[in-house]
Amino acid sequence: VEVLVLKESAAGERRVAATPETVRKLLAAGARVRFEPGAGLGAGIPDQAYRDAGAEPAGADARSGADVVLCVQAPPAEVLAAFKPGAVLVGILQPEAEPARAEALRGRGLRVFPLERLPRTTRAQAMDVLSSQAGMAGYKAMLIAAQLAPRFFPMLTTAAGTIRPSRVLVVGAGVAGLQAIATARRLGAQVEGFDVRPETREQVESLGGRFLDLGVSAVGEGGYARPLTDEERALQQQRLAEHLKGIDVVVCTAAVPGRPAPKIISRGMVEGMKTGAVIVDLAAETGGNCELTVPGQTIGHGGVTIAGPLNLPSLGAVHASEMYARNVCNFVALFLKDGTLSFDWNDELLARTCWPAPPAQETPAAAPAAG
Ligand code: NAD
Secondary structure (H helix, E strand, O other), rough: OEEEEEOOOOOOOOOOOOOOHHHHHHHOOOEEEEEEEOHHHHHHHOOOHHHHHHOOOOOOHHHOOEEEEEEEEEEHHHHHHHOOOOOOEEEEEOOOOOOHHHHHHHHHEEEEEEEEHHHOOOOHHOHHHHHHHHHHHHHHHHHEEEEEHHOOOOEEEOEEEEEEOOOOOOOOOOOHHHHHHHHHHOOEEEEEEOOOOOOOOHHHHHOOOOEOOOOOOEOOOHHHHHOOOHHHHHHHHHHHHHHHHHOOOOEEOOOOOOOOOOOOHHHHHHHOOOOOEEEEEEHHOOOOOEOOOOOEEEEEEOOEEEOOOOOOHHHHHHHHHHHHHHHEEEEEEEEOOOEEEEOOOOOOHHHHHOEEEOOOOOOOOHHOOOO
């Protein structure tokens, strides 16, 4: 079985899907591992480190020869076109994000595993790329906020007088939000967070934050948030608008799976905020939680700075890659054993992640053992 580690082609993407550590594990599982030269440079991994781990640099035939291709983001159509039919592709692929991509993935007859589709069960935790990457995103979002803010985060008692700590509000207390809260606490800010899932109260408090109760609870399928009704949204907005007037820094992380980011901070709310306040909208990727967010840009609006950074995990490419590569390697271990590939479609992690849905007629016994 030949495993290929791709060099990412998306602009600004510094992460890589394998590290020397995971290369060794793949070799131990009986694979031959090749890497595209320079694949790890953005994540601080020189080619020699892959070689030392036992991987070989990919030659011109590597793409067409690979049985399993590991990547972070979906490769462009011209790269997909080089893979052989039936090759396995593993990454954060978002196959339906663009019609051309869906077509290219289908057209090549690839076996596609977009890891963002992985069910978030206990067994899948070690493969959960959404969690590992969201942790880095939340951390970086708060650091960007601290950088943009014209204030200290901590309380300071100095000869020049006492400085009050910044008041930070985190919107959405999922994986990214909780990491943002933890980061702001480490910097000494006074932190509050809210979410529509009631269990987040305890999680926010366990990190030393205060839970801001806006009186809205909206749990939907699979324990995730559901979109708010108009009444719930109005209630949330009304209570939030008043509260935001005293806040120095907002980090937004609210999301509902498969939907555009909920709009939570309106233009009017921004206009009611202090001069010098900062909003970092991590939800910019899916449109933003703030009505004024411009994805990929930092703008000013009446004295308030609003940043909509994209691909935050890539800013912490070393650790983001380290975690991502382990996630990928753990997932690959579901179908790569003793140097052969076999897909047990009774395994819900494989069956539910596979895109489109796996071939129904293919029983575990009939699965082709490539390589
Ligand atoms: P996410 O990125 O989809 O959403 C981020 C947060 O935004 C969520 O906490 C969500 O409740 C919140 N949100 C959505 N709409 C909102 C609104 N209008 N106002 C305020 N907040 C809003 O979520 P995530 O961080 O990927 O994960 C969230 C859930 O997944 C959690 O329940 C988490 O425990 C669960 N999870 C489970 C596992 C597992 O192994 N079982 C692993 C990871 C995550």
